[in-house]
Amino acid sequence: MDAVVTVTHVDKSFNKKRILHDVNLTASAHEILGLIGPSGAGKTTIIKNIMGMEQPDDGKVTIFGNRMPNRQVLQRIGFMAQDDALYESLTGRENLKFFAQLFGVKKDQLNERIEYTAGVVNLNQDLGKRVSNYSGGMKRRLSLAISLIQDPDLLVLDEPTVGIDPELRRQIWDELRKYAKDGKSIIITTHVMEDAAECDELLMIREGHIITHGSPASLEKEYNVDNLEQVFLKAGKSNENSNNN
Amino acid sequence: MRILTITKRIFVEMFRDKRTLALMFVAPLFILSLMYFLFQSNTNTVADIGTYNVSSSLVKTIDNKHIKIHKMTSDVSAKKTIRDKDYAGFIKKTDGKLTVTYQNADQSKTAIIKKSVQMALIKVQMKQLVTATKKSKTGLIKMQAQLQQIKKQLPSTMSSQIPAPSAQKNMQKPTNLKLTQHYLYGKSDSSFFTTMLPVFLGFMVFFFVFLISGISLLNERNSRTLDRLLATPVKRSEIIYGYLTGYGAVAIIQTAVIVLFCIYVLSISILGSIWVVLLICFALAMVALSMGLFVSTFAASEFQMVQFIPIVVIPQIFFSGLIPVANMAGWLQVIAHIMPLYYGASALTDVIQKQASFSAVIPQFSAILAFLLVFIILNMIGMRKYRKV
Numbered sequence: 086m087d088a089v090v091t092v093t094h095v096d097k098s099f100n101k102k103r104i105l106h107d108v109n110l111t112a113s114a115h116e117i118l119g120l121i122g123p124s125g126a127g128k129t130t131i132i133k134n135i136m137g138m139e140q141p142d143d144g145k146v147t148i149f150g151n152r153m154p155n156r157q158v159l160q161r162i163g164f165m166a167q168d169d170a171l172y173e174s175l176t177g178r179e180n181l182k183f184f185a186q187l188f189g190v191k192k193d194q195l196n197e198r199i200e201y202t203a204g205v206v207n208l209n210q211d212l213g214k215r216v217s218n219y220s221g222g223m224k225r226r227l228s229l230a231i232s233l234i235q236d237p238d239l240l241v242l243d244e245p246t247v248g249i250d251p252e253l254r255r256q257i258w259d260e261l262r263k264y265a266k267d268g269k270s271i272i273i274t275t276h277v278m279e280d281a282a283e284c285d286e287l288l289m290i291r292e293g294h295i296i297t298h299g300s301p302a303s304l305e306k307e308y309n310v311d312n313l314e315q316v317f318l319k320a321g322k323s324n325e326n327s328n329n330n
Numbered sequence: 331m332r333i334l335t336i337t338k339r340i341f342v343e344m345f346r347d348k349r350t351l352a353l354m355f356v357a358p359l360f361i362l363s364l365m366y367f368l369f370q371s372n373t374n375t376v377a378d379i380g381t382y383n384v385s386s387s388l389v390k391t392i393d394n395k396h397i398k399i400h401k402m403t404s405d406v407s408a409k410k411t412i413r414d415k416d417y418a419g420f421i422k423k424t425d426g427k428l429t430v431t432y433q434n435a436d437q438s439k440t441a442i443i444k445k446s447v448q449m450a451l452i453k454v455q456m457k458q459l460v461t462a463t464k465k466s467k468t469g470l471i472k473m474q475a476q477l478q479q480i481k482k483q484l485p486s487t488m489s490s491q492i493p494a495p496s497a498q499k500n501m502q503k504p505t506n507l508k509l510t511q512h513y514l515y516g517k518s519d520s521s522f523f524t525t526m527l528p529v530f531l532g533f534m535v536f537f538f539v540f541l542i543s544g545i546s547l548l549n550e551r552n553s554r555t556l557d558r559l560l561a562t563p564v565k566r567s568e569i570i571y572g573y574l575t576g577y578g579a580v581a582i583i584q585t586a587v588i589v590l591f592c593i594y595v596l597s598i599s600i601l602g603s604i605w606v607v608l609l610i611c612f613a614l615a616m617v618a619l620s621m622g623l624f625v626s627t628f629a630a631s632e633f634q635m636v637q638f639i640p641i642v643v644i645p646q647i648f649f650s651g652l653i654p655v656a657n658m659a660g661w662l663q664v665i666a667h668i669m670p671l672y673y674g675a676s677a678l679t680d681v682i683q684k685q686a687s688f689s690a691v692i693p694q695f696s697a698i699l700a701f702l703l704v705f706i707i708l709n710m711i712g713m714r715k716y717r718k719v
Contacts, residue, residue: 136561137717137718138557159563160563164561166554168557170553170555175343186335187564189331
């Protein structure tokens with residue numbers, strides 16, 4: 086399989102506190118990779134290192150064959166941060182248009198892209214409203230729409246389903262599945278096990294260590310349990326033991 | 331292209347925020363009008379003084395429109411009277427000695443009294459001199475008459491040899507010196523406000539742009555939109571330039587509004603070219619903007635941004651020409667030269683009051699541009715904190 090993102094031996098510390106310990110991962114085209122772990126485990130730090138917003142103390146990140154950080158590569162990445170990061174005084178459409186222009190979306194495709202991405206998250210009716218009048222869920226959806234605006238080859242989504250109702254959640258997952266089929270690569274972080282079950286490949290993270298990885302089905306089989314939560318607990322325990330030894 | 335996208339966004343955000351708009355465009359006009367009236371009334375100061383045992387002729391000479399005299403009938407303590415009645419001064423004559431006591435709470439009133447008393451004393455002395463001259467003149471005439479009589483009594487041959495007295499002819503009348511005053515800059519009614527205007531124009535543009543741009547980048551950082559911005563292929567420099575153009579344009583509009591207000595509402599004359607004034611203000615706004623953006627990297631909240639005002643903005647007022655920099659101590663002059671507002675205010679004063687052309691203010695203008703360059707570079711480095719490339 087063609088690797089889109091490779092993270093090799095990445096270490097990262099803040100104020101002498103080790104946040105990431107020897108993180109390795111590969112995200113491939115046609116695949117949804119899930120980073121799963123409790124808050125504070127280091128998921129967002131991994132994302133920031135992938136995006137080039139942070140630089141690893143040790144190890145390297147490569148995307149589409151380019152060593153990160155690299156400004157040009159960002160053109161092919163759709164990014165959605167944990168915070169909604171929207172311009173509150175602008176309307177939904179103006180937010181989408183602003184980012185579309187920063188990505189250099191052509192003028193004749195601009196409206197088409199805006200309508201399409203808004204459609205994915207069911208926001209077409211609300212594009213004219215100012216974001217300050219949006220509900221929390223609407224902001225989350227707009228944020229997701231922005232990450233799709235330039236039709237990226239790689240999607241990096243930090244906790245995309247928080248505050249989104251089950252029906253829309255289903256719709257979004259179907260859309261992500263479609264992108265993967267089209268050959269895009271998707272990296273997603275979550276602490277919700279239902280989301281984890283949707284991924285093709287899972288990385289379980291605890292305190293900056295990757296404790297186990299594999300497809301949801303193979304993980305359940307490996308640890309001989311019937312749900313992912315159990316996998317996480319068991320893997321965590323065995324990891325603790327091996328660390329102590 | 332991306333620069334313009336950012337500029338446009340800043341404009342839209344700005345014009346939707348009515349409070350900030352009011353701060354940028356109405357607040358400066360409000361402050362200027364207030365100062366206009368405050369400094370105008372300053373010329374009508376009247377000092378109350380008490381007098382005791384001062385001759386009425388002297389009192390009359392002291393009296394002018396800036397002095398109000400209260401005659402005391404009994405011998406009272408000067409200090410007590412000043413304290414009780416809130417007089418600005420007290421004049422007392424004892425044994426041919428004139429004693430003036432000042433309240434000295436308001437130095438301008440002290441100065442008025444000092445001047446009036448000195449003027450009065452000079453006038454009194456002049457008067458005495460004039461009467462003395464008159465006396466000697468009448469004496470001289472008498473002597474001449476006597477001389478004439480003696481001359482008549484002498485034999486005629488001798489009298490012809492004695493020249494006729496010509497003293498009367500030679501005694502010239504004192505010529506009256508006529509005073510005509512010319513003002514190189516401004517008019518006779520130029521108030522303190524006229525002098526202050528260029529300084530405050532520069533200061534207002536600097537202050538408001540500094541505050542608003544700094545807070546705006548801070549918000550962008552705190553709402554994480556800056557992270558999102560930097561997750562696009564935008565260059566760090568494009569963000570800085572986008573901000574500079576956006577707020578630079580706002581600053582131009584602000585300056586234009588202030589300048590037009592001064593010309594047409596407060597009817598203050600701007601002697602130099604308005605375009606040069608606008609250009610200097612624009613450059614000054616750019617420096618304020620780049621300083622604001624840079625300083626905002628060290629602030630975690632709007633409140634912390636406001637905390638920079640006493641450190642970064644207020645000291646600049648002192649060095650902007652309100653106090654003549656040339657009279658300052660050497661080390662203070664050095665400080666003045668690292669203040670952007672010093673150059674801005676000096677250039678604006680030259681253009682507005684002394685009709686300087688652009689070429690005359692090029693030195694100050696280039697100093698402003700140098701500040702701008704330094705802060706733009708600092709900002710580019712500062713942005714590295716958020717994205718390494």
